[in-house]
Every structure is written in structure tokens, then in C-alpha cells.
Amino acid sequence: MLRFLNKSNYITSSLHKNVVVTRNTLNYCTSTVTNKSSKSSCLNSNKNDNNNSSSAESINIKLDETKKLLEKLRNETTTTTSLNNNNNSNDILTDTFGRVHSYLRISLTERCNLRCQYCMPEEGVPLQPTSQLLTNDEIIRLSKLFVSSGVSKIRFTGGEPLVRKDVEPLIEEIGKIKGLKTIAMTTNGILLNRKIERLHNAGLNLLNISLDTLDTNKFTIITRRLGWERVMESIEKALSLNFNPVKINCVVMRDLNDYEICDFVEMTRDKPIEIRFIEYMPFDGNRWNDKKFVSYKEMLQRIINKFGSIEKCVEDHPNNTSKTYQVPGFTGKVGFITSMSEHFCSSCNRLRITADGNLKVCLFGNAEVSLRDFMRVGATDEDLLKIINAAVLKKKESHAGMYEIAKSQNRPMILIVYLHLKLWLKNILSFINTICITTTSNKRSTSTSTSTSTLFNNGNNMNMFGYVLATAAVARCYSTKSNNNNNNSNNGNKEFTHIDQVKRLPTMVDVSDKLVTKRSATARAVIEFPEFVLSQLTGSSGVGEVADGVAAAVSSSRDIQSKKGPVFATSIVAGTMAVKNTSNLIPFCHPLPIENCKFNIEIISKTSVQVDCTVSVTHKTGVEMEALTGCSVASLCIYDMCKALSHAIVIKEIKLLSKTGGKSDISLEIPKEKTN
Ligand SMILES: Nc1nc2c(ncn2[C@@H]2O[C@H](COP(=O)(O)OP(=O)(O)OP(=O)(O)O)[C@@H](O)[C@H]2O)c(=O)[nH]1
Ligand SMILES: C[S@@+](CC[C@H](N)C(=O)[O-])C[C@H]1O[C@@H](n2cnc3c(N)ncnc32)[C@H](O)[C@@H]1O
Numbered sequence: 265m266l267r268f269l270n271k272s273n274y275i276t277s278s279l280h281k282n283v284v285v286t287r288n289t290l291n292y293c294t295s296t297v298t299n300k301s302s303k304s305s306c307l308n309s310n311k312n313d314n315n316n317s318s319s320a321e322s323i324n325i326k327l328d329e330t331k332k333l334l335e336k337l338r339n340e341t342t343t344t345t346s347l348n349n350n351n352n353s354n355d356i357l358t359d360t361f362g363r364v365h366s367y368l369r370i371s372l373t374e375r376c377n378l379r380c381q382y383c384m385p386e387e388g389v390p391l392q393p394t395s396q397l398l399t400n401d402e403i404i405r406l407s408k409l410f411v412s413s414g415v416s417k418i419r420f421t422g423g424e425p426l427v428r429k430d431v432e433p434l435i436e437e438i439g440k441i442k443g444l445k446t447i448a449m450t451t452n453g454i455l456l457n458r459k460i461e462r463l464h465n466a467g468l469n470l471l472n473i474s475l476d477t478l479d480t481n482k483f484t485i486i487t488r489r490l491g492w493e494r495v496m497e498s499i500e501k502a503l504s505l506n507f508n509p510v511k512i513n514c515v516v517m518r519d520l521n522d523y524e525i526c527d528f529v530e531m532t533r534d535k536p537i538e539i540r541f542i543e544y545m546p547f548d549g550n551r552w553n554d555k556k557f558v559s560y561k562e563m564l565q566r567i568i569n570k571f572g573s574i575e576k577c578v579e580d581h582p583n584n585t586s587k588t589y590q591v592p593g594f595t596g597k598v599g600f601i602t603s604m605s606e607h608f609c610s611s612c613n614r615l616r617i618t619a620d621g622n623l624k625v626c627l628f629g630n631a632e633v634s635l636r637d638f639m640r641v642g643a644t645d646e647d648l649l650k651i652i653n654a655a656v657l658k659k660k661e662s663h664a665g666m667y668e669i670a671k672s673q674n675r676p677m678i679l680i681v682y683l684h685l686k687l688w689l690k691n692i693l694s695f696i697n698t699i700c701i702t703t704t705s706n707k708r709s710t711s712t713s714t715s716t717s718t719l720f721n722n723g724n725n726m727n728m729f730g731y732v733l734a735t736a737a738v739a740r741c742y743s744t745k746s747n748n749n750n751n752n753s754n755n756g757n758k759e760f761t762h763i764d765q766v767k768r769l770p771t772m773v774d775v776s777d778k779l780v781t782k783r784s785a786t787a788r789a790v791i792e793f794p795e796f797v798l799s800q801l802t803g804s805s806g807v808g809e810v811a812d813g814v815a816a817a818v819s820s821s822r823d824i825q826s827k828k829g830p831v832f833a834t835s836i837v838a839g840t841m842a843v844k845n846t847s848n849l850i851p852f853c854h855p856l857p858i859e860n861c862k863f864n865i866e867i868i869s870k871t872s873v874q875v876d877c878t879v880s881v882t883h884k885t886g887v888e889m890e891a892l893t894g895c896s897v898a899s900l901c902i903y904d905m906c907k908a909l910s911h912a913i914v915i916k917e918i919k920l921l922s923k924t925g926g927k928s929d930i931s932l933e934i935p936k937e938k939t940n
């Protein structure tokens with residue numbers, strides 16, 4: 265789902281050569297979307313207007329206005345377009361520059377199951393209610409209409425077209441349209457493997473699969489989701505079904521995947537794959553900047569450097585977005601989509617329909633007309649053709665000035681630690697209860713491991729938090745000495761200090777007779793990262809810089825930044841909140857007036873971060889649970905801040921390092937020196 269910057273001033277103004285444009289009804293219907301509050305009923309609907317009660321009302325008003333426009337349109341005897349003089353139905357899709365539009369792209373949905381950095385913000389985009397999207401019947405009707413006007417190729421795209429539930433029956437109907445030669449789809453490949461056979465049988469005969477990296481971990485960074493293996497399986501499946509070529513779209517971004525260009529080209533050695541390198545384009549929110557941009561000329565040079573030579577294919581169709589090449593002797597091809605450095609507007613043959621039914625005559629233009637609204641107020645095919653023709657006649661000659669497009673905005677997410685803690689607390693209390701009761705049988709290891717594996721299998725953050733704190737809660741059940749039991753819990757004693765020995769029910773340890781002393785405890789967690797994640801977070805970009813970047817971070821102990829903000833600083837806030845909340849989280853912890861709480865978070869190697877938490881209090885009971893809880897939550901927060909880059913981040917260990925001020929002091933481990 266491309267959300268390119270809508271800047272009206274970057275489209276070159278062009279004189280319409282054959283048509284005198286006056287402001288009549290048709291012209292009004294297809295006018296440029298410059299003001300969302302415009303009264304025009306056929307203009308693009310406000311995408312954010314999707315879930316309030318007034319939206320139904322505003323949709324009705326829009327439809328009423330569309331109805332009036334339609335009546336007005338029908339009453340007008342002459343229009344400014346040449347449609348009435350056209351005997352040839354193909355002319356309906358011919359613009360004022362003589363470009364014949366035979367290629368229609370239809371977006372099937374605004375939804376997507378990936379969040380590619382260059383395309384979508386991490387949180388997704390505001391979605392319209394399904395009722396505002398085109399139904400299958402409407403898509404089929406429009407497809408037939410466009411095919412009868414000269415369209416011979418329809419490409420389905422999105423969002424991710426395959427997340428649309430009724431995509432297979434739709435393609436089956438589209439496959440029956442006479443005169444439609446090519447049914448194409450652009451997909452991210454995640455769901456393709458299981459749908460491809462039915463789609464193929466329905467007549468889908470051209471497939472473009474997007475894949476920006478051959479590295480599974482990098483895939484997670486770029487798309488912010490898992491799934492690289494599934495895409496690869498889909499590519500194999502498409503090849504086995506003899507899609508020829510299978511086109512692979514790869515958006516090239518400097519320092520992210522540009523060093524993989526030659527690996528992609530290598531895939532074309534024996535397979536009928538056409539790898540198409542796309543110049544990275546700006547859109548609102550994708551952090552485009554010209555430093556990330558790699559021109560097709562540079563890509564070409566890199567390929568020549570590696571493979572010796574590459575030849576231009578002669579059969580390039582003028583309407584192609586792609587300039588096609590081939591390494592001599594290789595089966596597949598290499599294409600370059602040069603939207604940025606060399607636009608291909610002079611031979612443009614494409615129109616597009618958005619998922620909510622707006623006709624867009626140019627990818628970069630902001631003029632849209634809602635065919636959906638006209639259909640929904642009873643427009644006939646003839647009415648629709650008039651409207652489509654008027655829109656086509658308003659198409660500009662080209663887009664231009666891409667380099668002038670403003671840099672994107674980057675709005676980091678606001679982190680509300682307190683809210684998180686409240687949610688976590690609600691979720692965890694019942695689980696902790698279960699764990700503590702389960703462990704009252706003397707089979708501690710069996711029962712806890714069963715429960716924790718269930719949690720991990722669930723695999724969400726909430727449960728991970730549950731796991732960490734539940735583990736801490738189990739530690740609590742075994743750690744503090746019972747009032748009526750002088751055995752040290754480290755010596756294999758099987759009596760549980762938090763279980764009433766007579767009634768066998770959970771109970772708090774009575775500390776009323778204990779002496780107030782100054783106590784402190786230090787706990788530690790170690791978090792293991794995939795190497796590329798830390799290198800990315802420390803700002804070292806190229807592979808060769810990994811060690812340097814991390815070394816710099818180690819030596820300066822500086823914070824690291826993720827998309828959500830400063831990772832360590834945020835985690836310290838989270839950990840401190842957790843320390844203060846320990847007695848609310850761990851059932852038998854006494855509330856304590858914490859006097860000090862310090863965190864030390866450091867990158868200790870290319871792949872690991874160490875979190876130390878020291879807590880002090882002057883009271884009757886110790887603060888080891890507070891220190892452990894602080895470490896746990898700070899670690900979880902680090903995971904949360906970085907998980908967009910990888911889900912392979914592991915909170916490796918959480919343990920007590922030292923404890924002072926009680927009956928006996930414990931020092932389990934002397935903190936290690938930093939290592940590289
Ligand atoms: N300038 C411009 N670029 C486009 C347009 N349509 C697609 N592209 C670019 O082409 C890339 C690949 O698009 P695809 O969905 O694979 O479609 P395609 O290139 O038309 O595919 P083929 O039909 O195989 O030529 C997109 O990511 C855009 O960068 C368009 O109308 N205008
Ligand atoms: C928007 S996607 C929709 C179809 C499908 N979800 C997919 O990813 O293939 C269509 C194509 O646009 C490309 N694209 C998205 N954002 C882009 C950008 N900023 N610059 C260049 N191409 C982009 C994607 O790589 C993909 O090949």
C-alpha cells in the first residue's frame with residue numbers, strides 16, 4: 265500500500281491539447297482532491313473517517329450528493345469531452361497525449377500482513393470499513409467495463425491482495441471475461457503458496473512476488489514480520505507451476521539490502537526468474553532520504569563488476585515499467601524499475617482503482633473519482649464510461665521533481681509505561697496463582713517446566729512477561745526462610761516458606777518480629793541479540809562496521825535508539841516502575857518503602873546486553889524480589905522496544921548477584937568486567 269506524498273505542486277502542469285476544459289459537471293466529478301472537506305460527493309473519502317457514528321451519516325450525505333451529480337450529468341446535453349463523438353470504445357481510455365490505457369491495476373484491499381519499512385508505518389494505516397470497499401460484484405462489473413473499453417491486462421494488488429478473503433472466487437469470475445489477456449497479481453508471497461493452484465486454474469497468468477532480501481533475519485527487519493521462508497516456498501511453487509517468468513520485486517535501499525543485488529542476480533542463472541530492482545520511492549512516512557536511494561545506473565555497474573557484462577534485452581515493451589537486461593548465458597532476467605531516476609510516463613498505459621473504488625489516472629497524481637459512489641447510486645455503464653473518460657482526459661503528461669519531494673516525517677511512538685504495567689498486572693496475577701499452587705506439590709521442576717513451556721508456545725509478550733514474573737514468583741516460594749523453619753532454602757529443604765504448614769494454603773511470611781536493617785540486592789539479566797540487530801541499533805550499518813559500531817557503544821555505554829525511542833532510558837523507567845510495584849505483582853512480597861533503585865544497562869558484546877538492577881531499603885525484609893522484578897521488566901521493555909527488528913531476541917538469564925543486610929549476606933557472583 266503505497267502512500268506516496270501527495271504534493272500537488274510536483275506534478276508538471278500540462279496543457280490539454282485536444283480538450284477545452286470548462287467547469288461542468290463531469291469536470292467537477294473528476295476534480296483534483298485538494299480539499300478533503302470539499303462538498304463534492306465523488307471525491308476521495310477521508311480515510312480516517314472510518315469508525316465513528318457520524319461516518320455512516322456522512323456516507324449517506326455523500327451518496328445523496330453523488331445522486332444529484334449523476335442526475336445533473338444525465339441532464340447535460342453536451343459535455344466538454346469528446347466521448348459523444350467517439351465511435352471507437354478504445355478512445356474512452358485515450359488521454360490527451362495520445363496514450364492508450366490498456367492496463368488496469370485494481371487494489372483489492374488496504375490491509376497487509378507485512379509492514380515493509382518503505383511502504384507502511386509500523387502501526388499500519390487507518391482502514392476503512394469493509395462496506396466502503398468494492399465488493400466482488402462491483403470489481404467484476406468495473407473490470408468488464410474497462411475490458412470492453414480496451415483494457416487487456418488487469419493486475420490485482422493492494423495492500424496485500426491475498427489477505428482478501430474472497431480473492432479466489434473473484435479471480436475465477438475475472439478469468440471468464442472475454443478479451444482479457446493477462447490476469448496479473450503483485451503479492452508479498454506470504455499466503456501465496458496455499459492459494460496459488462486455485463488462482464492459477466482460474467486464469468492468473470502473471471505473478472510478481474515482492475522480496476527484498478535473501479536473508480531471513482533481514483526480512484524481519486525490512487518487513488517487521490516473520491515469513492521469509494514462506495515467500496521462498498511461494499516462489500518455488502510458482503516456478504513449479506510454470507509461471508514464466510516469475511517476477512521478483514526488490515526495492516533497493518542503500519546500507520540495508522543493496523549488497524545483495526548480485527546474490528539476487530545469481531538466482532537468474534538457472535531459473536526463469538526476472539528479478540526487478542526497484543528504485544526506492546518516497547511516500548508519507550517511509551523515512552525516504554536520498555542517502556538511501558540507489559540509482560539503477562549504480563546497480564547496473566555493480567552487476568557488471570561482478571558478472572563481467574550484462575546485455576539489454578531488445579524485446580522491452582514501451583509500456584513496461586522495467587528496463588530488462590540479462591547476464592549472458594543466464595536463464596532469467598534482470599529488470600530495473602526507474603520511477604525515480606528515469607520516469608516512463610511518456611509511454612504510460614496504466615490506470616488504477618483503489619480498494620474503495622476511486623479511479624486514479626496516475627500513481628502520483630491526487631485526482632480521484634469515486635466510481636463506487638456512482639455505482640451505488642445507480643449509474644449505468646454509459647454514465648460510468650463518461651466519468652472514466654473525463655478522468656482520463658485530465659491525466660497529466662508526467663510526474664516530475666521527485667527529488668524535490670519533502671523528506672518524510674518520523675514520529676516516534678509514545679511509550680506509556682504505566683499503562684503497560686497495569687495491563688501486565690491484570691494478566692499475570694491469575695497465572696502466578698496457578699504456578700504457586702502447582703508448585704506446592706514437591707515436583708517443582710516438572711510442574712514449572714510444563715507451565716513455562718505452555719507460555720512460551722503462546723509466544724506473545726504478555727505471556728513472556730507472565731513467564732518471567734511467574735519464574736520470579738516461583739523463586740519467591742523457595743527463597744525466604746520460614747518463621748518456623750530454620751533450614752536454609754539452599755540446602756535442598758523441601759518445605760515451602762509461603763505455604764502454611766498446617767493448612768497447606770498459601771500465606772505471607774510474618775515479618776513482624778524481624779529487625780529493621782539496611783538491605784540491598786543486585787540482580788542481573790542478560791539479553792542475547794542476533795548480531796545484525798545490535799549493529800543496526802548502535803548505528804553501524806555495513807557489515808564491516810558491526811564491530812566498530814558496537815565497540816563504540818560499549819566504550820561509551822551510550823543508549824541505543826529503536827523506532828520506539830531510546831531503548832535503555834525507557835527500560836530504566838519501566839524497570840523502576842516495576843521495582844516500586846513488586847508487592848503488587850508477586851503475591852507474598854511485602855510492600856516496601858524503596859529508598860534507592862539504580863540500573864546499569866550495558867552492551868557487553870556484539871550480541872549481548874546486560875541489565876543490572878540494585879535496590880536498597882531500610883526495612884524488615886529484603887529487596888531481592890524487587891531487584892529481580894526490576895531486571896525482568898527492564899529486559900522485557902528492551903525486548904519490546906527492539907522486537908520490530910527480530911523476534912529472536914532472547915532474555916537469557918535473570919539471576920540474583922548479591923544480597924546484603926539480612927541474617928546472612930549472599931554474594932552469588934562478582935560482576936564481570938565488560939567484554940567485547
Ligand atoms: N511510476 C510508476 N511506477 C509504477 C506504476 N505501477 C507500478 N510502478 C512501479 O513498479 C513497481 C512494480 O509494480 P508491479 O506491481 O510489480 O507492477 P508492474 O511493474 O506494472 O508489473 P508488470 O506488469 O510485470 O510490468 C512498483 O513498486 C512501482 O515502483 C505506475 O503506474 N507508475
Ligand atoms: C504496494 S505493494 C502491493 C502488493 C503486495 N503487497 C506486495 O508487496 O507485493 C506493490 C509493490 O510496490 C512496491 N513498493 C512499495 N513501496 C515502495 C516504495 N517506497 N518504493 C518503491 N517501491 C515500493 C513493493 O515492493 C511492491 O513490489
Ligand code: SF4
Nearest residue numbers: 265376380383423452
Ligand atoms: S507487503 Fe510490504 S509493500 Fe506490499 S503492501 Fe504490504 S507493506 Fe506494502
Ligand code: SF4
Nearest residue numbers: 608609612626627663
Ligand atoms: S507516474 Fe503517472 S504518468 Fe508516470 S508512469 Fe506512473 S502512472 Fe503513468
